[in-house]
Structures are given as C-alpha cells and as structure tokens.
Amino acid sequence: xADAIEAKELTKKFGxxxxxxxxxxxxREGEIFGLxxxxxxxxxxxxxxxxTLVHPTSGEAYVGGHxxxxxxxxxxxxIGFVFQDPSSDDTxxxxxxxxxxxxxxxxxxxxxxxKIDSVLSLVDLKDKQRVLVKNYSGGMRRRLExxxxxxxxxxxxxxxxxxxxxxxxTREHMWEYIKELSSKxxxxxxxxxxxxxxxxxxxxxxxxxDHGEIKVLDTPANLRRNVGGDIVxxxxxxxxxxxKLKKLKFIRKTEIKGSTVRLTVYNSAVHLQxxxxxxxxVEAVESRSPTMNDxxxxxxxxxxxxxxxxxxxxxxxxIMHYRANSHR
Amino acid sequence: MSEASGIYALWYREFKVFTRERSRxxxxxxxxxxWLVIFGTGLGSILNGAAVGGDYQTFIYPGIIAMTVxxxxxxxxxxxxxDKKIDFLKExxxxxxxxxxxxxxxxxxxxxxxxxxxVILMVLGTFFGIHYTILSFMATLVFxxxxxxxxxxxxxxxxSYMSSPEGFSLIxxxxxxxxxxxxxxxxxxxxxxxxxxxFVSINPVTYAVDGLRGIIIGIHQFSIMYDLSIILxxxxxxIVIGTYSFKRMKL
Ligand SMILES: Nc1ncnc2c1ncn2[C@@H]1O[C@H](COP(=O)(O)OP(=O)(O)O)[C@@H](O)[C@H]1O
Ligand SMILES: [Mg+2]
Numbered sequence: 001x002a003d004a005i006e007a008k009e010l011t012k013k014f015g016x017x018x019x020x021x022x023x024x025x026x027x028r029e030g031e032i033f034g035l036x037x038x039x040x041x042x043x044x045x046x047x048x049x050x051x052t053l054v055h056p057t058s059g060e061a062y063v064g065g066h067x068x069x070x071x072x073x074x075x076x077x078x079i080g081f082v083f084q085d086p087s088s089d090d091t092x093x094x095x096x097x098x099x100x101x102x103x104x105x106x107x108x109x110x111x112x113x114x115k116i117d118s119v120l121s122l123v124d125l126k127d128k129q130r131v132l133v134k135n136y137s138g139g140m141r142r143r144l145e146x147x148x149x150x151x152x153x154x155x156x157x158x159x160x161x162x163x164x165x166x167x168x169x170t171r172e173h174m175w176e177y178i179k180e181l182s183s184k185x186x187x188x189x190x191x192x193x194x195x196x197x198x199x200x201x202x203x204x205x206x207x208x209x210d211h212g213e214i215k216v217l218d219t220p221a222n223l224r225r226n227v228g229g230d231i232v233x234x235x236x237x238x239x240x241x242x243x244k245l246k247k248l249k250f251i252r253k254t255e256i257k258g259s260t261v262r263l264t265v266y267n268s269a270v271h272l273q274x275x276x277x278x279x280x281x282v283e284a285v286e287s288r289s290p291t292m293n294d295x296x297x298x299x300x301x302x303x304x305x306x307x308x309x310x311x312x313x314x315x316x317x318x319i320m321h322y323r324a325n326s327h328r
Numbered sequence: 329m330s331e332a333s334g335i336y337a338l339w340y341r342e343f344k345v346f347t348r349e350r351s352r353x354x355x356x357x358x359x360x361x362x363w364l365v366i367f368g369t370g371l372g373s374i375l376n377g378a379a380v381g382g383d384y385q386t387f388i389y390p391g392i393i394a395m396t397v398x399x400x401x402x403x404x405x406x407x408x409x410x411d412k413k414i415d416f417l418k419e420x421x422x423x424x425x426x427x428x429x430x431x432x433x434x435x436x437x438x439x440x441x442x443x444x445x446x447v448i449l450m451v452l453g454t455f456f457g458i459h460y461t462i463l464s465f466m467a468t469l470v471f472x473x474x475x476x477x478x479x480x481x482x483x484x485x486x487x488s489y490m491s492s493p494e495g496f497s498l499i500x501x502x503x504x505x506x507x508x509x510x511x512x513x514x515x516x517x518x519x520x521x522x523x524x525x526x527f528v529s530i531n532p533v534t535y536a537v538d539g540l541r542g543i544i545i546g547i548h549q550f551s552i553m554y555d556l557s558i559i560l561x562x563x564x565x566x567i568v569i570g571t572y573s574f575k576r577m578k579l
Contacts, residue, residue: 103337106330
C-alpha cells in the first residue's frame, strides 16, 4: 500500500526549545496511526507541520504525496483537521458552522446540504443542528468538530486529542465513530492522545513521542510484548521484603511502592507459584499482561499522567484499575 | 471558484454574527447621537454660525458619520484577535483558500457592518434637519464605502500582528484618535494655524470628511473629485498593506 504520510527528519525549534526533533516515519494509507505522549511532547506541533500551519525548522514531510513545504495548497486540499482546542464559532448554530466549513473548502453548492445532513447523522447531531454552539456540551462540540473535519471528505484526517475532557461514555462513542470512518471510508487517521487506553483501543500502530523524539513505533501488541513479560502485583500487609524475589532470574524488574510490589515477570503463568513462595505472606496478588501504561514506562522511564484522579490514586485504586484493564 | 466561495464564507460568518449581536449595533449608535445632541447643541450655542457656515450641529453631522465609521471599522479588527484565541483562525488557515481571499472576506464582513451603521445614521440625520437627494444619498454611500474599506483594512492589519485584545485596544487607540481629531470632523479647516493645518492635510480622513460634508451640506474645502481620489488611493494602499500583513500572519 502507498504511504499517506512520510516524515523525514522533521524538526521544529521555538527559540532554544526543540519541540520536535528529527522525527522520521511513514504512515500507510487507511491506517489509524497514534501519536502517544505526555503534554508538551510535541504532538500538536507535529500535526501542525503536516497541516502546513507551522513551518518546519528543518526536514521535510509528504502528506498525500505532496511536500508540506513546496505544495501547501495541495496538502491542505487533501486533509481534514480536528483541533485540540475548540475552533467552531459560538454565535453560529451547528449547521451554520458546517455550512461555513463547506464553503471554505469549496464543496459543490449542489451537494452542500446533503453532505451536511449525512455528517450530522453520523455524529448524532441532527436534533441539535439549529442550536447555537455556545449552548452545546463539550461532547456535542467535539462531535460537531469531528463532523466538520469529515465534511469535505478528506483522504487524511488529523485528530488532535479528540476525546480530551470527555466523559468515558462519550469517549467510547467517539472511538466508534472514528473506527467506522476508517473501516467504511478508508480514511487515513492520525490521532494524538495522552490516554494510553485510547491509543491501544483505537490505533493500528502507535508512535510513542517524548520530548519531541519518537521513542518507539509499533503495533500495540508488539509494544506490549517488548516490555519483556507480564506484570505481577503483590500487596503485603506490612513492609514488603523483596530480597528473595530479587534472586529469581525470571523477574526482570522489581519496583516497590508502599506496601505493593510490582514485578515484570517472564512467563508469569509458569512462575507464579515460585514467586508466591519467595514473597511469603501476601494479602493480594494480581497477574496480568502489560498495558500501554507499562509500555510507556518501559520506553520512557516514566509514567504518563493520564488525569489528576489517577495520578493521585492510592495503591488499591491502581490495582483495581489494572484489573479493569486486564479484562479487555 | 473555491476562492470566491471562501470569501463568501467569511462574509457569511461576519454577517451572521453581526445580526446576532444587535446590541453591538445599538451601542455603536449611542455615542454618535450623544455627540450630535449634546456636543453639537452645547458648542453650537456659543458659536457664531457664520464661523462654520451654518448651524454647528449640522456642520458636524458629516464628521460624526465619519467618526462612527472610524471607530467601529477600526475596532472590527479585534475580532481577528479573538479568532486567534479560540482556534477558529486555524480552521480558516488550514482551509485551501489563499490568505488574500481570507483578508478580502474579512474586509467585506467589516464593510457590511459599517455600511449598515451609515445607513441608520443617514436616516436618523433627517430628524436633525438633514435633507438628502437621491444623488447625495448615493454619493454619501460611495464615500462611506471607500473610507470604511480603508479603515477596516487598518484594523485588520493591526489585528494580524496582535495576540491580545488589550494590545489591540492600545495600538488601535494610538491610531484612531489622531485620525479623528486631526480630520476637521469638528472644526472648519479655513482658519487653522499652519502647524495644525499641516497635520490635518496629511490625514486621509480629512478628505473623507470634506467630501461627505460637501455632498451632504454643500460645505467643502477641496473639490469632491480631489477628495474622492485621495481616499481611493488611501483605501488602495491600506488593502495592499493588509493583504501583505495577512500573508505574514502567524498563529
Ligand atoms: N508557538 C509556540 N511558541 C513557543 N513554544 C511552543 C509553541 N508551540 C508549542 N510550543 C512548545 O513546544 C512544545 C511542544 O508543544 P506541543 O506540540 O503543543 O505538545 P503536545 O501537543 O504534545 O502537548 C511545548 O514545550 C510547547 O510549550
Ligand atoms: Mg497538543
């Protein structure tokens, strides 16, 4: 298959700060590609360069086969962009915002109304199309902007943190819309996110980006495999004693946090018995395959902060969270 | 084709917003009415009518039209700053239309706002004893149109370089007050001291006011064609500068 996007040593500096540092990769036509990284990693800057909104300091990229430096007009014709921050006009209704967008993209006047109708029903906003956007909820607004990004039927669609600030239910709806787009219309989708779960649920391939550099690029399954084992979490009643655990060869990594110990274990199904023997008395044990959170930790050496509540959550909440994830 | 529909899109948006925010229109008309009624009557009561060639209130009426246009058209430029603050400007800039078209769409939007205000002021003028013929009515619209295009372009130029509304107000204030006070909107040009006349004569708004006054009440310093040529040149230069600024505009 052809490449929808090719980046070659793409770099952007803002003064002394290198926001994006010599990134190179290819995105295949029709895939859902994820850029995963914490705030300030350089995701928005990367997309903005692809969309010709920001000029690269050095390097080059081709979007839909067109150079982002020399063929900006052709690039802009082939893309759609859903921005991280709200970008619709508050004083207009949902439908008026879409009409405006269709005119900006030169959609055929005879097709405008039917196209607007069809994107409105795709994102379930038909009932609210006459309501002014200032009276929309955050989720409705996001859906409207997704609809807008699709209206002119771009071959390549950029979604910058499409579910930021949405409640979990709306977020899952959004994922369905996005997946449907990719499967039904064959649109190439590049999505940025700092939600692990989102990257994993949505993307065919993921690039982990941190400090403007791509740390790794692979399928979610391969990334998880590369962590080197399963995650076993032990909860002790008192202070954990890990001296014996550390001697076991199949334990790749041992981390202590309060009364819980987190182990990265090669083939945990076989070795769980030995681990429990070495650990002595434990209150709870949890064994699971690695999540994207573990993947991120593995490649960047730090945890991605998903949201306030999780970062501040205690050990038990974390275990429950792991459990929730392991069911998927 | 797509450039034309892009220009229409931007005009459509400004027009919709304008019709939704009627309070903006009403408040923009209160100030000129206060000038006419209070300032015009107050200063008129101590002035010898002969000094201005007639009733003072009537004398400043064309100047007040110019003033209204000046303020509302220049400050129309602040909306581009708001568009930057929400990401609406990105949505426009990522669309496949040229910066030139974006600029013209905005100019048309601002000009429509301004022309609606001018028409309202012209109708209100009949209550202050102003009489229009069809010819003077049309000629007033033409003069106002050209002036508005020039001033909207200045506002948009300032807006394209600014990232905060406060910054815009500051720079806008620096530009607007000299343009207004040095235009002869409030006083006749005949008897000015040389130093002041120099400043007044290099101000393009002077010629707009002079032309409007000539058309509406028949008092003018220069020939109407001379006035017209100068403001046409002024509007043209401002459009060129505005287009250039939009091409350079960063997010
Ligand atoms: N216009 C700009 N001027 C200066 N610094 C910027 C600008 N845009 C982004 N940055 C900086 O570049 C880095 C990457 O930003 P961004 O691409 O927005 O990250 P992300 O989208 O991953 O959160 C950040 O440190 C940010 O502060
Ligand atoms: Mg971002």
